[in-house]
Amino acid sequence: MLSELKQQLIKALYSAGVTGEIELVVPPKSEMGEFAFGCFTFAQKNRLSPPAVAKELSEGLQGAVGKIDMLEKVEANGPYVNFYLNNKLLAERVLNNIKPENKEKNGKKVLIEFAQPNTHKAFHIGHLRGTITGESLSRVMEAAGYDVVRANYQGDVGMHIAKCLWGILQIRNLKSEIRKLSSINEKIKFLGDAYVAGATAFESDEKIKKEIEEINNRIYGRDLEIKELYDETRAWSLEYFDGIYKKLDTHFDRFFFESEVYKRASQIVNEFLPKGVFAFSENAIIYRGENEGLHDRVFQTGAGNPTYEAKDLALAELQFKEFSPDQIIHVVAREQTEYFRVVFKVLEKTLPESLGKERHLPYGWVSLKSGKMSSRTGQVVLAESLMDEINKKVLGIMEKSEIKNKEAVAEKISLGALKYSFLKTGIGNDIVFDMEESVSLSGDSGPYLLYIVARINSILRKTGGGGLLAKLFGKTGGLPEKVEDREKQLLIKLAEFDGVVLKASEAKDPSKIAQYLFTLAQMFNNFYHISPILKADKKSKAFRIRIIKAVREVMVSGLNLLGIETVEEM
């Protein structure tokens, strides 16, 4: 909401004689005003010293005081022109304009593809980061006005499944063993063990390697004998994934599967092979990326099966056909960066309409402090075990608490802690994961933010929700004689929210929201400890209640953009 004011200040600077691009900054200290203009570039262009320019400009701008809303003082400070706002007017404007849910559509459609787990394999913390990031990004994009299609692309054909099925087929009395599996967790554990067995044998034994490749061909060939086992185990995985999505409070508008695109994938490869897009190499069909500064990739194996890259060509075709998006964002781990470069290049040839619309949004690698994570060896941190672990810690802290629905509240706090821990780091940065330290419950953490809301709720309960005061002072809430500096800081922070959402959507990075909310929370806590509310005089009390309600509103909607649900008390 301060962008309008900024525009006016910029306009005033132009009329005062500044040329070129003008950007206003927020000074590092509150004594320096609310906005500032650094005169470096402009001064240099005119061969003047920045402080001299600042001085002259501030003199020329004195006339703007009183004409521009809220502007109280313009002053030169070294090479900067500093703008000061009137506290009372600022308070009034901000408090009357808090509407974090104000969303106008921009008419653009973006398809966001995320989560992408493979059936028959574990859902580990890497998937967890991708899912949490994708959901948050979806919400941020919606808040910025985009029409969002949430898509998930699950890998349900390919070698990893052949490995898993081979492992299962080694079990004697298979049918009765399977009957023993009652819970979904047991079934997933069963699949995980089978996969590890298959993957290990695949690498150590040439004969078994052949057997597994044969199973792979049978899966692609829809062999009826293997189909029954395939269908059943596939269903287990999907049920398991659904449970996780539900728990994470995420949903998808469309589930794409590799099994629905692999036939078309082969067609595309064979259609464009004679056109020179692909070439044969040692029986396989490849794309010669090296000719274009990329690297070669296999699109069809010697056995005649389409690879992941070929399937992505067919997937893109399907996604454009079904949704006609203006942009497709693949939220996928960073190690796929160069892979996507090649695939997008090929797509330009097989699907010209994709040009400029496909984008890989890489999120950083999640590694373990205790060593490298690998589902092949079974050394992984599973999503569910991590969630359980956090939940235990939260319940430990809440031991003495006597609030209602403790278990349910603990669940929400745990999830908030988990999501925040992944989202607070810049999206592209690697995370070194440590079970003990990574999901923090104090300091820069999810619970810290939830705590703000719980505290505000508590205060509001004790003041009758402020309804009585609102009646007493009318809609304006009766501004006090003097608006304190820290109150002003808090108000300005609140006013920055919509700008932060925009920034996060442009950068496609939810961590911008997380960082903003943390700063807001710190400022609130500082305010909370210094400025009493219940004991303040009538006018200050009404004013402060309006502030904390505004803080709550922004905090709740900001957390919602991160996919985090708030709690009434904790």
Place this chain on the structure above:
RNA sequence: GCGCCUGUAGUUCAAUGGAUAGAACAAGGGUCUUCUAAACCUUAAAUCCAGGUUCGAUUCCUGGCAGGCGCACCA
């Protein structure tokens, strides 16, 4: 070997080329008869190295060094 990415307090992270490089955790010292101590206040602590561009570089460029990832029939 080639390519891509990353090097900031003990640790995990911030900082459109601009005002004194900010936080959190861990460490030391304080604050609950007063709106929830999952909090607050406070002390100490950092830009990998060498050049260059610039009035100004954590940021841009070059070269080192260190780490991660990717490079053919897996996804």
